[in-house]
Amino acid sequence: MSYVTYDEFESARTPSAVYWLIGLCVAVYFVQATLVGDANMANWLGYAAGDLQSRSLWTLVTYMFVHGGLVHLLLNMWTLWLFGPRVERSWGASTFTWYYLWCGLGGWAFHAMFQPNAGILVGASAAILGVAVAYASRWPDDEVLFFGVVPMKVKWLVVFMALINITMTVIDSGSTGGTAYAAHFGGMLAGW
Template sequence: MKQRFNNLFRQPPLGFINPEMTWTEVVKFLILTNVTVFAAQEILGMYPFFIENFSLIPREFFHGRVWTLFTYMFLHGGFSHILFNMLALWMFGSMLERVWGSKEFLKYYLLTGLGGGLCYALFNMDSFVPTVGASGAIYGLLLAYAVLFPDNVIYIWFVIPVKAKYFAMIFGVIEFLASFNPGSGVAHLAHLGGMVMGYAYLKWGKLRYSAPGRRMREWKKKLEDSAREREEQTIEDVRREVDELLDKINKVGMDGLTKDEQKRLEKASQYLRDKGIKH
């Protein structure tokens, strides 16, 4: 009985996590794919082979290595590089996939990644410097998240709250200004290209706002219904627990309750009072 009572006041798993950010199928697949490739790079020592054959090198891309426009986005230059990209993919991608559906989300992700790579290549046509990473697609996701959910709050460094629309503006300006420094070692033009491709696809592509809006409402309704069912079940269980303890009081008196039972009765009674329920 004690264990069952304690379980009543435990938050469900989603209570500790923003439901918008729980794993979705394509996001999970993309993260696992990127992590697997990164592990092969670092653990198996395949980084030189991958860079030579699958990174985006503008000069070689325009001389026939067209597949690198796709493969470059699954390679990463270091642990911090993949860590922040995958964290952003989880944060923004999970919500977008849930709203758009897996097929549309994957299409958008790949298009913005391709757009970012193409932008970098076009502005560096004679360069032999390779670029890698999913950042073009990640910046595309950030742009889409800001357009669809402009007032959602994002925490910079997990501390500073900023609305999504301002967050995207800030990082867009940073990337634009940084693009004038070609020696930074970061493909800022790929980031900007991902955002530009994302905006173009949202505005003129087949991805419309009506479907996201409808799916968003359906998803929120499911969450609300689920939360209401959980609360109703919790209230029912708490009332049952209170009734059992009151029955014991009727039989043996208040002194017949242990200290633990008295605390449980007090806690349960307070919970019901807070919910405006008489017992």
């Protein structure tokens, strides 16, 4: 049984892009929680259905740095911290950052196609799930503790997450709010 470890032959580079992304998300959340409020930050930086028509194109990227609450932020940052450093060490900071943004754009595209009326899109989940796909593609037999208890191979964890998000996209397709399952799956598909 193997657990997520860093191979000795991998580069000793510090995963700077992962730390910058985490820092940026935490900083945006700090401003959101202390100065401007959740609703204002979501309206300014989150993606809403009319943003393309109103030429608010920055929201295609900025939505990835706004979160729907502290738990949302903590889960996303923990998942990025779990999978991101090893992928970044393998690829380098620049490639990792572009890949992260690509997965986030894939999440936006699926959200716009399959849940266009689901409210304002916020959160880094699509990009981070794309990173999880990259990790599972490179180190499929590494194990993580599912729910902190059950050992599970990363490849099966990613397959499980994909199936959950596909199922919930279909079930939740008429919803006007809540979790952006289509964005999650879009980020995973873009990552694949």
